[in-house]
Amino acid sequence: MLVTANELGSKLVVADPPIESFEMRKFRGADLRRVWEAKPKNSTEELMAFGHAIRDCIDPESCDVDNLMNSLTIYDAWQLVVRQWQESGVPMLLKGVCNHPVYHIVDADGMQTSVYSASNVPETATVLSVDACGGTASAYLKAEDVQVVQVHSDCMQQTPLPDLTLPLLRQLYEDDYDSTDRVHLLRMVLAAHDIDELEAADIMSVGKWLSHNKHGVRNGAFLLCPQCGRQSTTTWQMNIGVFFE
Amino acid sequence: MSNIAARFGGFPSGLDDVGLYPMLSHHMGPLFTAIHYRSPELLVDVIQSLCTYDVLTMEDDDFRYLLALVDRVSYTEDSRVINWRCLAPRWVKGVEGTAGFDYTPVNPHNPKYRKTVCDSLNTQDVRFTVKVVGERRKLPANMKHPLISSLEPAYSAIKNGYPEDLIMAARWVDCDWPLEAIADSLTCEELATIKRHMYSRIVVQQKLRCAFCPNEVLNVDPLDMFGFLRVFSDVSMMNMQFNLSMHFNACIPEDIPLKRLLYHHGCYVQDRREAERKKREAAAAAHRS
Numbered sequence: 001m002l003v004t005a006n007e008l009g010s011k012l013v014v015a016d017p018p019i020e021s022f023e024m025r026k027f028r029g030a031d032l033r034r035v036w037e038a039k040p041k042n043s044t045e046e047l048m049a050f051g052h053a054i055r056d057c058i059d060p061e062s063c064d065v066d067n068l069m070n071s072l073t074i075y076d077a078w079q080l081v082v083r084q085w086q087e088s089g090v091p092m093l094l095k096g097v098c099n100h101p102v103y104h105i106v107d108a109d110g111m112q113t114s115v116y117s118a119s120n121v122p123e124t125a126t127v128l129s130v131d132a133c134g135g136t137a138s139a140y141l142k143a144e145d146v147q148v149v150q151v152h153s154d155c156m157q158q159t160p161l162p163d164l165t166l167p168l169l170r171q172l173y174e175d176d177y178d179s180t181d182r183v184h185l186l187r188m189v190l191a192a193h194d195i196d197e198l199e200a201a202d203i204m205s206v207g208k209w210l211s212h213n214k215h216g217v218r219n220g221a222f223l224l225c226p227q228c229g230r231q232s233t234t235t236w237q238m239n240i241g242v243f244f245e
Numbered sequence: 246m247s248n249i250a251a252r253f254g255g256f257p258s259g260l261d262d263v264g265l266y267p268m269l270s271h272h273m274g275p276l277f278t279a280i281h282y283r284s285p286e287l288l289v290d291v292i293q294s295l296c297t298y299d300v301l302t303m304e305d306d307d308f309r310y311l312l313a314l315v316d317r318v319s320y321t322e323d324s325r326v327i328n329w330r331c332l333a334p335r336w337v338k339g340v341e342g343t344a345g346f347d348y349t350p351v352n353p354h355n356p357k358y359r360k361t362v363c364d365s366l367n368t369q370d371v372r373f374t375v376k377v378v379g380e381r382r383k384l385p386a387n388m389k390h391p392l393i394s395s396l397e398p399a400y401s402a403i404k405n406g407y408p409e410d411l412i413m414a415a416r417w418v419d420c421d422w423p424l425e426a427i428a429d430s431l432t433c434e435e436l437a438t439i440k441r442h443m444y445s446r447i448v449v450q451q452k453l454r455c456a457f458c459p460n461e462v463l464n465v466d467p468l469d470m471f472g473f474l475r476v477f478s479d480v481s482m483m484n485m486q487f488n489l490s491m492h493f494n495a496c497i498p499e500d501i502p503l504k505r506l507l508y509h510h511g512c513y514v515q516d517r518r519e520a521e522r523k524k525r526e527a528a529a530a531a532h533r534s
Contacts, residue, residue, distance in 0.1 A: 026432055026433060026434075027433050028430060028431065028432055028433075029411050029427075029428045029429045029430060029432075029436070030430070032408065032411060032433075033406070033407055033408060033411060036406075036407075036411075084433070087433075087434075088432070088433030088434055088436075089433075089434050089437050090433055090436070090437040091437070104354040112354070128355065128356075129354045129355060129356045131360075243433055243436070244408060244410035244411065244436075244440075245440075
């Protein structure tokens, strides 16, 4: 499959020389087995195992593989894994519990009913209790529903400090970072600086810049409750188990 | 040899002329080892020694059906003790052990009650019912029903670190390659297609009833090859033979059918319990008078 730089969350702005596009083959059983064999304990270790698998999948004739792997951010790597899932046609089942309120009321005639909104409760009625709906909502995530957030086009020009970089996949292999921890992300961005010598205001502005340029795949999805018909949100996580569902 | 192949409705693939010998007590040693250590090779060997058909050429579902037949021919029809936890909703008021504590399995629509789960641990004697459900399905062109001969390579590959889902899917591919090579070459699309078509027709169902709330569960699972047959360790077998020979001065032959040994020992245990009950009642009567 052809992946262009403009599809990716970071648009490969860190790449030097810039990369337009590259060719990637689909995951095979051997790739999945290598990720499985690594027995990742958390999402960072899983991402590192996926990184090796992605490196094997990239066609070396379509781009400079070392340059590409050095310029992928951690969110780009997750996006490539999600892209592999999108191409595979494997279903992903999302499940959630509806937490919208249900009002159990007794109206003036003594009839017990349930209404779904406080505004629908008649003035003459007495509210017995308010419960969560509790309906089990489930849906299959569609491959085309996955949304990607991208960095701003001038993100590397308007940095608060010089020599900043986006959190890169390469850095996970170099040092003991946790990709889900915000402090670790800041340390990755400020890898070229000595944090002890920076002022607090500088670090805060870097944190703001990082949040402003947050990118990658959105992991939210909507579910429809079969009992009350109201919409609720849920989140999904990409991991190796998704490919075996 | 008994021919009871049609006991549960016939073999799923329509196999005929399968003879089955009842299991003898000396088969229990290897069977215990096979199931305790999850060794498919040994399990197939033990079942092969009881069966006139070549087990390695059977399909998975036929083998599961054969296990159900072995259970019927070689064991007494006992219930099995299982532990399970009830997860039915329950509405509770107050704190347990204090005045005003109350709980109900239906929603009372009362704000004083809060929703929890029953969460009680049940130990229950249940009967396992084996059923053949559905019909034999037609598979796509590049798939086949897996054979028992690929069971041993599959488990050795899983031991070598292959994911179980991948290997079990690879068994359904119609290909002459070694299993690990098939698993390595599968694409995610093929894996998803195979997973959609994998099925098992032999199911075991148990009816569970919670002792603390009106919850009833009908548990239906595919027959687990390594969890279905009841096995006894060497010490259990020797204990049974020791009890019979000590209390009845009976000479227990080494190759006694397992069913007969279990039945005799069951009768012995029942007799002993009855005697103990009578003794207790007599002691209580003497104490009263």
